[in-house]
Amino acid sequence: MKEYQEVLYGLYDDETELMDAVRKANADHLDIMDVYSPFPVHGLDPLLGLSESRLHITGFVYGALGTLTAFLFMTWVFTRDWPIIFGGKPYFSAPAFIPITFELTVLFSAIGMVVTFYTICGLGPGVTNPTLDDRITDDKFCIAFETNGYSDEEINKLKSFFSSTGASEVNTKTI
Amino acid sequence: MNQFTFEGKEKSVLIGGMVLGVVCLALSFFMDGSPHAGEIHSRFWTNFLHNTVFFTGIAFVSLFAICAAISAYAGWYAVIKRIWEAYSLFLIVGIVLMLVIIAGIWGHFHHIYHWAGEGVTTIGSDNYDKVIDGKSGFLNPTFYTLATVGFLGLWYFAFARPIRSMSITEDKSGTADYAIHRKIKIYAATFLPIAAFSSCAVIWLWMMSIEPHWYSTMYAWYTTASWFVSALALTILTIIYLKSRGLLEDVTDEHVHDLGKLLFAFSVFWTYLWFSQFMLIWYANIGEETTYFKTRRDEYPVLFFGNLIINFLLPFLILMRNDTKRKFGTVGFVSALVLFGHWWDFFYMIKPGVLKELVHAEGAHGPLPSVAGFDYPHLIELGVFIGFLSLFLYFVFHQMTKASLRPERDPYYAESIHHHS
Numbered sequence: 152m153k154e155y156q157e158v159l160y161g162l163y164d165d166e167t168e169l170m171d172a173v174r175k176a177n178a179d180h181l182d183i184m185d186v187y188s189p190f191p192v193h194g195l196d197p198l199l200g201l202s203e204s205r206l207h208i209t210g211f212v213y214g215a216l217g218t219l220t221a222f223l224f225m226t227w228v229f230t231r232d233w234p235i236i237f238g239g240k241p242y243f244s245a246p247a248f249i250p251i252t253f254e255l256t257v258l259f260s261a262i263g264m265v266v267t268f269y270t271i272c273g274l275g276p277g278v279t280n281p282t283l284d285d286r287i288t289d290d291k292f293c294i295a296f297e298t299n300g301y302s303d304e305e306i307n308k309l310k311s312f313f314s315s316t317g318a319s320e321v322n323t324k325t326i
Numbered sequence: 327m328n329q330f331t332f333e334g335k336e337k338s339v340l341i342g343g344m345v346l347g348v349v350c351l352a353l354s355f356f357m358d359g360s361p362h363a364g365e366i367h368s369r370f371w372t373n374f375l376h377n378t379v380f381f382t383g384i385a386f387v388s389l390f391a392i393c394a395a396i397s398a399y400a401g402w403y404a405v406i407k408r409i410w411e412a413y414s415l416f417l418i419v420g421i422v423l424m425l426v427i428i429a430g431i432w433g434h435f436h437h438i439y440h441w442a443g444e445g446v447t448t449i450g451s452d453n454y455d456k457v458i459d460g461k462s463g464f465l466n467p468t469f470y471t472l473a474t475v476g477f478l479g480l481w482y483f484a485f486a487r488p489i490r491s492m493s494i495t496e497d498k499s500g501t502a503d504y505a506i507h508r509k510i511k512i513y514a515a516t517f518l519p520i521a522a523f524s525s526c527a528v529i530w531l532w533m534m535s536i537e538p539h540w541y542s543t544m545y546a547w548y549t550t551a552s553w554f555v556s557a558l559a560l561t562i563l564t565i566i567y568l569k570s571r572g573l574l575e576d577v578t579d580e581h582v583h584d585l586g587k588l589l590f591a592f593s594v595f596w597t598y599l600w601f602s603q604f605m606l607i608w609y610a611n612i613g614e615e616t617t618y619f620k621t622r623r624d625e626y627p628v629l630f631f632g633n634l635i636i637n638f639l640l641p642f643l644i645l646m647r648n649d650t651k652r653k654f655g656t657v658g659f660v661s662a663l664v665l666f667g668h669w670w671d672f673f674y675m676i677k678p679g680v681l682k683e684l685v686h687a688e689g690a691h692g693p694l695p696s697v698a699g700f701d702y703p704h705l706i707e708l709g710v711f712i713g714f715l716s717l718f719l720y721f722v723f724h725q726m727t728k729a730s731l732r733p734e735r736d737p738y739y740a741e742s743i744h745h746h747s
Contacts, residue, residue, distance in 0.1 A: 193746060203648075207648075211646070238609065238611065239611065240609075246601075246604065246605050246608050246609075247605075247609065249601065249605065250605075
């Protein structure tokens with residue numbers, strides 16, 4: 152991972168301008184680092200070439216793990232470790248295990264996905280993530296290019312791209 | 327192309343299906359091993375009741391779905407509205423079919439309902455049953471007739487038909503003040519509470535009263551959930567068929583995706599109700615309640631576990647992924663599966679109960695005899711299913727020819743076309 156990134160970014164006032172700019176960047180074969188928006192913009196993911204998230208697969212795996220944990224643990228407790236007769240039912244009473252199995256499936260799935268998501272995104276308590284501009288959490292839409300080692304000519308090309316697509320501001324920042 | 331035309335080929339296929347159904351019904355009339363088959367023909371009558379209730383319920387739930395969507399200001403469903411409207415009109419056929427059952431009660435042609443038997447509520451009679459006598463204010467032929475005809479008639483004449491005709495009038499209205507839509511909204515909002523209460527009453531009468539000593543407060547919910555899944559599955563299959571004919575251009579995989587999500591969600595909801603009903607009864611272990619599940623689990627394991635596999639496990643695992651809800655192949659396969667599965671569910675609810683009441687009325691106890699047509703769906707039962715399905719589709723296709731499949735003047739139509747799920 153790089154120690155720092157030099158970033159050139161442009162701010163747009165609404166999402167239609169942003170979408171048009173992303174389309175133009177694709178046509179010009181510019182290498183977008185990332186796009187930031189205050190809310191999810193429909194249709195942006197396929198334009199950026201982002202593939203479908205695989206987070207839900209981890210969700211399924213965690214859920215299945217929760218199902219097995221709950222069911223096998225209860226089976227072990229009630230048949231081997233500490234068998235007690237409840238309400239005249241057999242030791243192994245599968246229907247009585249179902250509600251807890253369900254709960255643990257949901258719990259494992261939810262917590263597992265949150266932890267995975269936070270780990271992948273580098274989020275979590277005590278982590279500070281640099282923001283390019285505070286206004287992109289409010290009302291601005293941003294396209295950012297990484298410019299480590301770029302020549303002036305290449306940077307000018309990017310700047311002219313921003314001015315031609317109607318960016319309201321263009322700034323640089325090192326993060 | 328938005329105007330459905332009922333092709334001759336389709337008519338021949340569906341009429342062929344209906345003939346098959348009639349033949350199979352006739353076969354079940356004669357090939358019957360249940361007690362007193364020669365007099366009460368239980369296999370025939372249970373097949374008839376089973377399929378009548380199943381398809382009438384699909385019609386009812388379609389009307390409920392339209393009304394719920396309108397009341398919720400939903401937009402996405404407008405492109406498929408005409409399918410549900412056509413389904414809901416099948417209620418009139420449901421009335422006619424239920425009248426046959428009612429005639430059977432009054433004439434003692436069948437013994438589906440033990441509470442309608444002779445002497446069951448007469449003190450001093452050999453057949454006297456104190457429990458049923460206590461419920462006879464509700465379980466009597468007069469109330470059965472009034473509730474069935476009254477509620478079905480109310481649903482059809484006061485709601486299904488007016489909503490359909492207003493919706494067609496809306497197509498021709500040139501104004502943009504949405505006056506007709508506002509009027510439909512009043513009908514829809516009125517129908518919802520009426521439907522919730524009246525459907526419970528008829529479900530208790532039609533199906534739960536087959537075992538009059540047993541009761542469950544979840545039964546009506548459970549049955550309605552089953553109907554809802556069936557209606558969604560049939561809707562998806564109809565859309566796939568109509569699209570293969572080049573109709574319904576505005577229905578995209580986004581709409582099918584939403585229906586697939588509903589199919590997934592309501593399959594899980596059905597399972598939730600199934601399990602809640604089962605577990606409370608299993609846990610409390612009160613004899614008069616457990617008899618329902620004990621009979622079914624111990625003597626009909628194919629019905630009992632097959633029901634859960636087809637209606638929960640398979641749709642749950644197949645529809646879990648995003649893309650299986652969007653691809654017509656997979657979502658169509660699951661729809662066909664759960665449509666059959668919920669028909670199976672109704673079989674599971676009706677058939678063992680009728681046989682049990684017949685056997686117990688003789689004073690016999692212990693395990694039930696294995697009787698063809700009551701243990702699991704035989705070919706004759708499947709033939710009857712195909713017959714009723716053909717009747718349903720014939721009626722629905724006939725209704726579809728009467729209006730454009732594109733309700734262009736619906737205020738939500740534009741929103742529905744651009745729906746993105």
